[in-house]
Amino acid sequence: MADADTRAKWDRIAPHFDFMAGRGAEARWKPFKQQLFSHMEGRILFLALGTGLDIATFPPGRDITAIDISPRMLEQARPRIEAYPGTIRTECIDVHAMPFAPDHFDQIYTSCTFCSVPRPVEGLRALHRVLKPGGGLFMFEHTGSRYYPFRYMLNAMTLLTERAGPAMNRRTVDNVRAAGFKILEVNNIFLDVVKTVTAFKAPV
Numbered sequence: 001m002a003d004a005d006t007r008a009k010w011d012r013i014a015p016h017f018d019f020m021a022g023r024g025a026e027a028r029w030k031p032f033k034q035q036l037f038s039h040m041e042g043r044i045l046f047l048a049l050g051t052g053l054d055i056a057t058f059p060p061g062r063d064i065t066a067i068d069i070s071p072r073m074l075e076q077a078r079p080r081i082e083a084y085p086g087t088i089r090t091e092c093i094d095v096h097a098m099p100f101a102p103d104h105f106d107q108i109y110t111s112c113t114f115c116s117v118p119r120p121v122e123g124l125r126a127l128h129r130v131l132k133p134g135g136g137l138f139m140f141e142h143t144g145s146r147y148y149p150f151r152y153m154l155n156a157m158t159l160l161t162e163r164a165g166p167a168m169n170r171r172t173v174d175n176v177r178a179a180g181f182k183i184l185e186v187n188n189i190f191l192d193v194v195k196t197v198t199a200f201k202a203p204v
Helices: 004-021 023-037 053-057 071-083 120-130 150-164 172-178
Strands: 044-047 063-068 087-092 105-111 131-142 182-190 194-200
Touching: 004 071, 023 053, 023 105, 023 131, 023 194, 044 120, 053 071, 063 071, 071 087, 105 120, 120 131, 120 172, 131 172, 172 182, 172 194
Parallel strands: 044 063, 044 105, 063 087, 105 131
Antiparallel strands: 131 194, 182 194
């Protein structure tokens, strides 16, 4: 069953999300997302599509299942979905309650997602369940920092931002490990806050 409070929060934000995301930030991170998403192949799950801003960085011709907890976010994404030169099927689903069979997807992608999943390790374990053994998890995320003064700044910011959007201090790399994934690579893009994470589900 979907988290009603989380769904309601993102439904409220949906009409304003593109403005909140900022054109400058999207342009800045676009090359890094394109590089990460260039690995897309096989049966793909994209978690938290939102308003579809990331679709512009997808390689063409892919077969993608995209989910989001917010129906209003997916409504906002519809023009971008329809313009994509490939297949994007959308479903309004909470990551904690995905109906997909175990070992269903070849790859899973996220983009600034696990700052917002209420129970991140549980959400990552749900992704681990639906990913095939040997399959890859590819993440573009912002996280907390290990360094002074950024760690304290991000902790303080989270007291405000978490009420209306993302947490700023998540330990996402540690959470990926705790969920059972094997880390292949972590690339810091901006300090140790914005990063890409590549991991996989170990073969049985």
